[in-house]
Amino acid sequence: MRLLRAGRWITGIALVLLAGVYVRALAYTPVERAQGLAQKIFYLHVPAAIWAEGAMILVGVASIVYLFLKDPRLDRFAHASAEVGTVFAVLMLTTGPIWGKPIWGTWWTWDARLTLALFLFLLYVGYLLLRGAVADPASRARFAAVLGICGMILVPFVHLSVYMFRTLHPMPIVLKPSEPSLPGSMLTTWLMSVGVFTLLYVGFVIQRYALSYLNEQLEAAGGIP
Amino acid sequence: MRLPDSVRHAWAIAAKDLLVEFRSRTGILSAGVFVVLVLMVFNFGRDPTAVSNIVLAPSILWVTFTFAAILALNRAFQLELENQALDGLLLAPIERGSIYLGKLVANLLFVASVEVLGVPLVALFFNVEVWAHIGTLAGIIVLATIGFVSIGTLFSAMTVRTRFAELLLPVVLLPFMILPLMWATLATTSVFADRPLNEIAGWLKMLAGYDIVFVVVSLLLFPATVNE
Numbered sequence: 036m037r038l039l040r041a042g043r044w045i046t047g048i049a050l051v052l053l054a055g056v057y058v059r060a061l062a063y064t065p066v067e068r069a070q071g072l073a074q075k076i077f078y079l080h081v082p083a084a085i086w087a088e089g090a091m092i093l094v095g096v097a098s099i100v101y102l103f104l105k106d107p108r109l110d111r112f113a114h115a116s117a118e119v120g121t122v123f124a125v126l127m128l129t130t131g132p133i134w135g136k137p138i139w140g141t142w143w144t145w146d147a148r149l150t151l152a153l154f155l156f157l158l159y160v161g162y163l164l165l166r167g168a169v170a171d172p173a174s175r176a177r178f179a180a181v182l183g184i185c186g187m188i189l190v191p192f193v194h195l196s197v198y199m200f201r202t203l204h205p206m207p208i209v210l211k212p213s214e215p216s217l218p219g220s221m222l223t224t225w226l227m228s229v230g231v232f233t234l235l236y237v238g239f240v241i242q243r244y245a246l247s248y249l250n251e252q253l254e255a256a257g258g259i260p
Numbered sequence: 261m262r263l264p265d266s267v268r269h270a271w272a273i274a275a276k277d278l279l280v281e282f283r284s285r286t287g288i289l290s291a292g293v294f295v296v297l298v299l300m301v302f303n304f305g306r307d308p309t310a311v312s313n314i315v316l317a318p319s320i321l322w323v324t325f326t327f328a329a330i331l332a333l334n335r336a337f338q339l340e341l342e343n344q345a346l347d348g349l350l351l352a353p354i355e356r357g358s359i360y361l362g363k364l365v366a367n368l369l370f371v372a373s374v375e376v377l378g379v380p381l382v383a384l385f386f387n388v389e390v391w392a393h394i395g396t397l398a399g400i401i402v403l404a405t406i407g408f409v410s411i412g413t414l415f416s417a418m419t420v421r422t423r424f425a426e427l428l429l430p431v432v433l434l435p436f437m438i439l440p441l442m443w444a445t446l447a448t449t450s451v452f453a454d455r456p457l458n459e460i461a462g463w464l465k466m467l468a469g470y471d472i473v474f475v476v477v478s479l480l481l482f483p484a485t486v487n488e
Contacts, residue, residue, distance in 0.1 A: 192466075192473075
């Protein structure tokens, strides 16, 4: 199937580019003075976090449109985006502690940001579990859409509330109202990494979407033997 | 003066649920006993010499309310599954929004009655001064309860018709409950510690914002959970 092949190609290219970004990050980007090499994980952690939240928002947008149009393609996309979001949330939650151990001296702390990141992950898990628990495809799509919309609405609340707590987590240094406070070469590497992650997201979602489609075709043709 | 139809219908549904509850009293009695038992269990897990009661009591209060609310919410649509009562409800010539509002009001009153029992028990068991701050505490409880019961009522309409309904509701609902609970716990801590009111104004505003957003969203989304 063409879509699946396209998704594989995009993912493959993105993985090669990701390796390229890391060569740049390790060899051609200056080492941060206070944190040393541990800071390099920032090029992985922040883009993953951006797409972990971004995927939830796209799930919500697709879900709203789904409730109006009842187009199964939108439901398939929402499902794909939620699964890929889960992967990025796991990436965010594993790279965070790896950085936290040398810098904070602990793998995990019940800091507001960390707690809410964990809840974003659990939100995805709940969404996928709900999908798994409904047998009828039409109700599954509607229920998932309702939960997806609520999840999208929760994201800004999580974001706002982070600013209300005194937190250990570094504050945003790029995506903030004032100018990015990151040296130029680091910013370039970071922006390249965000681009690569966007490509990864697209590649993963296309593959997952194509797999759901094939699965539905198989079920329509008589089910899985 | 005649109330708008949607309000009368919502009240009729709430009154029906509350009447069913009042006739049998199993739900409210089990929830009450449950609250007492949870509070007793907490007593075994604390060391009063290490953490003072004033610090511990708000978390205990809110964890207990969380469990009690989940019990209540699971019950809300379970009632309608017997004899296909839900189909009857949906066939009735009333707006979907009224059904949601009626369920919401019944759930709120159910959870509120559990909370009315819970607050004095926490004051008694954990020796915190509640009466001096009862107004503020009631405000926090009302705002937080509306927040998580509104979204919980919406979700229980979905989960009740899935496999493992009792387990799925908390899994889906808790990520949404966590924010209002966090704000409410922080506000309660500050109230118990005799801090000035303006310190909790931020939390109260967030709670109110959460309530408004999620009541409206649930009202809009509810038809999608019941329409075939």
